[in-house]
Amino acid sequence: MPTTRRQFLTLAGSVTVAGTIPIVTLRPLEATPAMLNAAIRNVVGEAPVRTGKVKLDIPPLVENGNTVPMTVSVASPMTADDYVKSIHVFNEKNPQPNIGNFHLGPSSGRAQISTRIRLADTQKVVAIARLSDDTFWQVTTEIVVTLAACTEEIN
């Protein structure tokens, strides 16, 4: 039996509906800027976060979001009474806003850490340092990701 125009349109319509559902269900997986702010507030509390002192070394254009090299360094003399207590790294659009918390001390000598991270989308990465006088300093970098990580299917 030849397909009528009506049957074809019904079929095409249902395929379109089925095709849009996965996109809709994936939306809540993105951390929103509100989640990013909540995660930052969770660490800094009500303290003001100033810009500066922190340096975030990360490629501005990433081909594969599954492994992105990242180095965070903080300008600090790292002496017994002036050192970096911790470094916190956040992202804007992964399913979760946290990337890692790194706890240092005066015996670290140099306030610098490196690791490899995952980025699910083109987004902002924020690094915040807590100094020994409990002030917070931050830096924000925008990164373009062409192949996303985290939410792809396993084959």
Next chain:
Amino acid sequence: MAALINVPTKARRGEIIEIRTLTSHIMETGFRHTADGALVPRDIITSFTCRYNGTEIFRADLFPAIAANPYLSFFTVAKESGKFEFEWIGDNGYSSSASASITVE
């Protein structure tokens, strides 16, 4: 589990040395699905600690946004000869450790 540790074997007293660690772990995010839609449960390393002659000198809380086979590099001041101990703790009771020695002159 296999871990790669890079610590200088010798250092001058007071020198700032870099410690690099790499361990093998899938770091399953808990956000991925199989082709038939089932969610793959999270399985990550959540904590890394480095002790220098028993004193904690570096600690990291890790999240699913850390890439598979976590690589961490950090610095410390070489104070005395002795041992660095590394410990990784994760989901499903995962625990792994490694150590490295240093001679400080």
